[in-house]
Amino acid sequence: MLKLCVIGKDVSQSQSPQMHAFLLEKMGVRCEYTAVSIPPAQFAARAEDLFSAYDGFNVTIPFKTEIIPFLSSLEGDAETFGAVNTVRAGERKGYNTDGLGFLLMLENEGVAVEGKSVLVLGAGGAGRSCIKKLTERGAEVFAYERDGERLRRVYDEFGGFTPLSAVGPRRYDIVLNCTGIGMHDTVGKTPSVRTAHGEAPVGEELLSRADTAVDLIYVPARSEFLRIAASLGKKTVNGAAMLFYQAYYADCIYLNRTPSAAEAKAYFIQYQGGKA
Numbered sequence: 001m002l003k004l005c006v007i008g009k010d011v012s013q014s015q016s017p018q019m020h021a022f023l024l025e026k027m028g029v030r031c032e033y034t035a036v037s038i039p040p041a042q043f044a045a046r047a048e049d050l051f052s053a054y055d056g057f058n059v060t061i062p063f064k065t066e067i068i069p070f071l072s073s074l075e076g077d078a079e080t081f082g083a084v085n086t087v088r089a090g091e092r093k094g095y096n097t098d099g100l101g102f103l104l105m106l107e108n109e110g111v112a113v114e115g116k117s118v119l120v121l122g123a124g125g126a127g128r129s130c131i132k133k134l135t136e137r138g139a140e141v142f143a144y145e146r147d148g149e150r151l152r153r154v155y156d157e158f159g160g161f162t163p164l165s166a167v168g169p170r171r172y173d174i175v176l177n178c179t180g181i182g183m184h185d186t187v188g189k190t191p192s193v194r195t196a197h198g199e200a201p202v203g204e205e206l207l208s209r210a211d212t213a214v215d216l217i218y219v220p221a222r223s224e225f226l227r228i229a230a231s232l233g234k235k236t237v238n239g240a241a242m243l244f245y246q247a248y249y250a251d252c253i254y255l256n257r258t259p260s261a262a263e264a265k266a267y268f269i270q271y272q273g274g275k276a
């Protein structure tokens with residue numbers, strides 16, 4: 001029996017146990033997958049025990065970088081992003097499947113990015129990964145982040161995109177919300193951006209010029225950002241598939257299984273109860 005878990009500061013409400021149990025059953029593997037909340041002050045003392053207690057584990061906020069000193073190598077995007085969300089405990093190898101999950105979400109939702117202009121709002125942990133993956137896939141990326149210094153650091157690290165200090169009147173094929181504004185205590189809100197006329201929440205003016213709005217938020221399923229875009233007749237995509245696909249890629253890593261976009265999509269549709 002495979003023993004896996006997700007670790008984070010508070011993973012008591014995490015969807016990971018349910019999602020991985022579903023996926024691993026589909027993949028024909030017997031598995032025990034638990035959620036392990038660790039207070040940040042205890043992380044250094046408890047991290048070592050994870051490697052003997054589990055075959056592998058997923059890592060979430062705030063330990064995606066803290067786990068790195070305990071690993072012997074970083075693979076692929078984990079090295080690129082300097083952040084780990086999946087660990088093979090026996091080999092102490094760290095992986096990051098967030099960017100792969102993001103790209104597969106766009107692909108399986110029929111959102112082409114090559115040659116398209118994409119405005120990314122927010123360049124925190126998720127935003128910087130999305131910026132990097134979009135540029136790798138040949139999108140023309142523009143990124144706005146209210147913390148100009150943070151955006152500069154992402155630019156110095158990855159380059160290949162246009163950093164914006166304000167959002168102007170041009171059109172973008174795709175607008176992507178990576179800020180987290182619209183969930184938890186900001187439900188009903190959209191991120192605010194600097195414009196030529198001062199600071200203003202993203203609304204109809206920007207979204208009416210786009211074809212597609214993508215929000216990494218998945219609870220609520222339709223954020224205010226997506227509600228406005230949908231009311232304008234735009235294609236909308238929320239982050240539920242990204243979450244599912246990063247878990248799918250993680251399980252493929254645990255099992256040495258070759259990932260398949262079609263298989264992942266079929267599982268996602270089944271996981272949602274048949275709603276495509």
Ligand code: NAP
Pocket residue numbers: 098121122123124125126127145146147150178179180181183190191192193216217218239240242243244246
């Ligand atoms: P993060 O590191 O905190 O980054 C969020 C960024 O947005 C920060 O730079 C933040 O700036 C900025 N921001 C906050 N409020 C803003 C506002 N009003 N206007 C403009 N920018 C604002 O968070 P994260 O880990 O990247 O996560 C971002 C979102 O993606 C969350 O909703 C998370 O749930 C979602 N996510 C989804 C998936 C998925 O699988 N679907 C995966 C990863 C993340 P400050 O630091 O100044 O506040």
